[in-house]
Amino acid sequence: MDKKEHIISIAIELFAQKGFEGTSIRELAAKADVNVAMISYYFGSKDKLFEAVVEYKASYMKGILEELAKDKNKTETEKMDAIIESYVNRLLSNPSFHRVLHQELLVQHRKDLSEHIVSIFVKNTNIIKSIIEQGIRKKVFRKVDPELMMASLIGTIDQVLLSRSMCNMLLQKGNDFDPYTDEKFRKRLITHLKLMTHAYLLNE
Amino acid sequence: MDKKEHIISIAIELFAQKGFEGTSIRELAAKADVNVAMISYYFGSKDKLFEAVVEYKASYMKGILEELAKDKNKTETEKMDAIIESYVNRLLSNPSFHRVLHQELLVQHRKDLSEHIVSIFVKNTNIIKSIIEQGIRKKVFRKVDPELMMASLIGTIDQVLLSRSMCNMLLQKGNDFDPYTDEKFRKRLITHLKLMTHAYLLNE
DNA sequence: AAATATTAATTAAACGTTTGTTTAATTCAA
DNA sequence: TTGAATTAAACAAACGTTTAATTAATATTT
Numbered sequence: 001m002d003k004k005e006h007i008i009s010i011a012i013e014l015f016a017q018k019g020f021e022g023t024s025i026r027e028l029a030a031k032a033d034v035n036v037a038m039i040s041y042y043f044g045s046k047d048k049l050f051e052a053v054v055e056y057k058a059s060y061m062k063g064i065l066e067e068l069a070k071d072k073n074k075t076e077t078e079k080m081d082a083i084i085e086s087y088v089n090r091l092l093s094n095p096s097f098h099r100v101l102h103q104e105l106l107v108q109h110r111k112d113l114s115e116h117i118v119s120i121f122v123k124n125t126n127i128i129k130s131i132i133e134q135g136i137r138k139k140v141f142r143k144v145d146p147e148l149m150m151a152s153l154i155g156t157i158d159q160v161l162l163s164r165s166m167c168n169m170l171l172q173k174g175n176d177f178d179p180y181t182d183e184k185f186r187k188r189l190i191t192h193l194k195l196m197t198h199a200y201l202l203n204e
Numbered sequence: 205m206d207k208k209e210h211i212i213s214i215a216i217e218l219f220a221q222k223g224f225e226g227t228s229i230r231e232l233a234a235k236a237d238v239n240v241a242m243i244s245y246y247f248g249s250k251d252k253l254f255e256a257v258v259e260y261k262a263s264y265m266k267g268i269l270e271e272l273a274k275d276k277n278k279t280e281t282e283k284m285d286a287i288i289e290s291y292v293n294r295l296l297s298n299p300s301f302h303r304v305l306h307q308e309l310l311v312q313h314r315k316d317l318s319e320h321i322v323s324i325f326v327k328n329t330n331i332i333k334s335i336i337e338q339g340i341r342k343k344v345f346r347k348v349d350p351e352l353m354m355a356s357l358i359g360t361i362d363q364v365l366l367s368r369s370m371c372n373m374l375l376q377k378g379n380d381f382d383p384y385t386d387e388k389f390r391k392r393l394i395t396h397l398k399l400m401t402h403a404y405l406l407n408e
Numbered sequence: 409a410a411a412t413a414t415t416a417a418t419t420a421a422a423c424g425t426t427t428g429t430t431t432a433a434t435t436c437a438a
Numbered sequence: 439t440t441g442a443a444t445t446a447a448a449c450a451a452a453c454g455t456t457t458a459a460t461t462a463a464t465a466t467t468t
Contacts, residue, residue, distance in 0.1 A: 003417090019311040021225030025454060035419055040455060103310045105367040106303050107223040115369060122373040147374045148396040151363040152356055158366075159359030160352075163309040165319060169326040170351045192352040199404040207443095229428060239445055244429055 004042050007032050008056050011049055016096030019103055020050060047110060054113065057097055058120050061090060065127040076135035077202065083128055084193045087157060092180045092189075095161050102158070125150045132201070141201045149200070156193060208246050208256075211236050215257050220300030223307055224254060254308070255317060261301055262324050265294060269331040280339035281406065287332055288397045291361060296384045296393075299365050306362070329354045336405070345405045353404070360397060 010032040014023040025046055029036040043049040064086055068079055091098050101117050108114045129150055135141030160167050160179070167179045179185045214236040218227040229250055233240040247253040268290055272283055295302055305321050312318045333354055339345030364371050364383070371383045383389045 018313065019223070019225060019307075021223060022311055022313055024452075026452080035417095036454085037419075037456080038417085041417080046454065099310050102366065103223075103307065105370065106307045106310070107226055108367075109222065109226055114367070118367055118370040118373060121370055125374065144399070145392065145396045148360065148364075148393060149400075150374065152360040152396075152400060155359030155361075155363030156352065156356040157359070158363060159355040162306065162362075163312075163318070163322055166309065166322045166325055169322060170329065170354065188349065189352060192349045192356075195348070196353075196356060196400070196404045200400045228426075230426085239443095240428085241430080241445075242443085245443080250428065 003034065003038070007034060007039065007042065007049070008053055011053050012057070012097050012100065015050070015053065015100045015103075020100070020107070020109065047113075050104070050110075051113060051116070053100070054117060061086075061124050065124055069127050069131060076131055076138065076140055077198070079131050080197055080201065081194055083131070084153070084197070085190055087154070088186060088190050088193070091157050091161060092186055095180050098161055125154065128153070135201065140203065142203055144201060149197075153193065153197065157189070160189065207238065207242070211238060211243065211246065211253070212257055212260050215253055216261070216301050216304065219254070219257065219304045219307070224304075224311070224313065251314060257304070258317065258321060265290075265328050269328055273331050273335060280335055280342065280344055281402070283335050284339075284401055284405065285398055287335070288357070288401070289394055291358070292390060292394050292397070295361050295365060296390055299384050302365055329358065332357070339405065344407065346407055348405060353401075357397065357401065361393070364393065
């Protein structure tokens with residue numbers, strides 16, 4: 001159904017821009033060029049639309065991570081590097097959607113939806129965690145705190161995604177600069193994360 | 205004015221719990237045990253109330269950081285350790301308010317308010333940045349990326365604050381566990397951040 | 409193949425709530 | 439008695455949702 005997907009993509013855009021509560025069905029319908037009644041007709045309610053939005057985007061990263069985890073040709077260090085690259089590339093390419101999820105986690109308007117998002121996040125992070133733990137077992141990694149190492153990895157990227165203008169102020173760039181699409185910044189972020197994790201994880 | 209402060213403190217609580225858009229004036233008035241008209245009477249509007257909330261809490265951390273920065277009796281490493289401790293202690297003690305700010309940064313409902321919050325954040329982080337840069341000049345620190353090092357530091361804590369239930373899932377604790385008040389977890393977070401920054405910052 | 413019946417998609421209008429805000433009256437304190 | 443504090447009620451606007459009517463598309467029957 002083409003029109004449903006169209007509504008979802010507009011919803012992603014608006015929710016990211018104005019938040020879930022801040023986006024009205026009428027505005028959404030207008031921007032998507034459909035009648036207001038179509039949202040109820042297709043999704044049932046505004047809440048259900050949000051669930052559809054999450055479902056639509058969910059578990060994309062999961063496939064990538066699972067394949068990476070079972071790759072026999074890569075060392076744990078190489079796997080971590082690959083994870084850093086895919087995460088940075090993925091999140092910097094879709095900053096809007098990632099912000100929607102964060103918003104819902106912060107607001108927790110609908111408990112069950114928050115839990116749903118959390119479980120998606122945790123599934124992905126658990127894959128990374130197991131790679132770190134395997135590295136520790138093989139003694140290529142130091143005995144770090146795997147859970148908090150995860151928090152540092154994802155948290156660094158999330159911090160950058162939190163606010164474009166804050167990111168720009170930190171980088172001392174003008175507010176017309178878009179760090180998320182800038183290739184230089186993307187590489188800079190990847191380099192920082194790799195250097196930091198290497199310094200912390202690797203036994204000398 | 206005692207009642208104004210009372211309203212602000214209830215607003216912090218509710219905004220953090222349900223978001224700005226998700227909190228209605230009537231609900232707020234009911235919880236604060238004041239008439240709905242009192243919010244307009246004291247603050248002018250709901251938006252202005254939010255500004256008052258930000259103003260009320262703003263630049264508390266700034267004093268602590270500034271004093272720390274100019275302390276002659278501490279090495280750069282000790283300063284970084286002290287910063288980690290105060291940040292973790294401060295943010296874990298007020299998770300709610302910190303979430304309100306994040307929400308506003310994500311939603312950006314009122315552009316000027318977001319910019320205001322950003323400038324407070326950036327002022328604080330710049331102090332830390334200058335400490336890192338001084339450490340690099342004195343060659344006790346490696347030539348790291350100061351801006352992204354900041355993002356990793358704050359981002360790690362923010363990631364933990366993002367969602368209590370996600371934090372618990374990561375730590376494999378039940379959902380009745382409150383990581384933010386747990387002394388063990390607080391120390392664990394501080395230890396992780398210190399070890400990670402030492403590993404990355406310090407020249408061997 | 410044409411005509412009919414059936415289902416799906418789409419619409420404009422209205423629904424009842426809830427929203428933030430204001431009014432006008434009243435209470436309270438100085 | 440003057441001015442601020444507080445109240446209940448009303449305001450218009452916006453909200454998510456539903457309705458009932460209409461159009462478009464699909465299936466069935468002749």
